Amino acid sequence: MIRPYTIDCLHIPGVVHGFFDRSGGVSLPPADSLNLAHGEDGEEVVSENRRRVLAFFGGDMDLVTLRQVHGNRVICVGAGDGRRDGLADSHAPEADALCTDIPGKLLMILTADCQAILFADPVKKVVAAAHAGWRGSVQNIAAATVETMVNRYACRPEDIRAGIGPSLGPCCAEFVNWKKELPSAFASFRSGGDLFDFWAITEKQLNDAGLKPDHISSLNACTRCDMRWFSYRREKNTGRLGAVIGLL
């Protein structure tokens, strides 16, 4: 039985969301077992895993995915987007965030150490999901997603809720080349040595984008420290976790 972790500030009537751990799927090691990324793992087992996610939410939604490319492009989801059969979406665009006001679209971000950030505006009934690895953090995809919610759907930043999923914590986000790779503004988020607190970086970016501090929350779950999650840094060859949000 699959069971998603949830974040309190995203518990909103008419909104469903969840961060799935690696249990309850049919993939074999090393991607055992709820690997949600079509790729090296078998097409049929990943499709079954995706169908289990859809079934958890009642089976009456279209799963909308991206070809994530570590950029800051945000896609607005249309009525014809997504699939409900679990198969890979060959038309999925290259981008790193999804946004919609259309009910029945389950937006999914795939990660194994990167952050999935889920967004919801209970006033305008808009949801979004973003993929933020360190490159996405450098390009501030969190703010790009908020900007799209504001500009395209007339959301007010102070109404938007955001939740940060399982990802490398301040204990494990080590960047030995940080002086080359990360902007100087990130230096104040060092958590010792070459370690960085990317949860705090995202919270700051969301706060700077106009979200209220009490509308921003994190599961504070480090993927590398805890075997419940897929972790690229720990396992290299592994599966991908799914984080999803949608409007009913």
Ligand SMILES: [Zn+2]
């Ligand atoms: Zn850790």
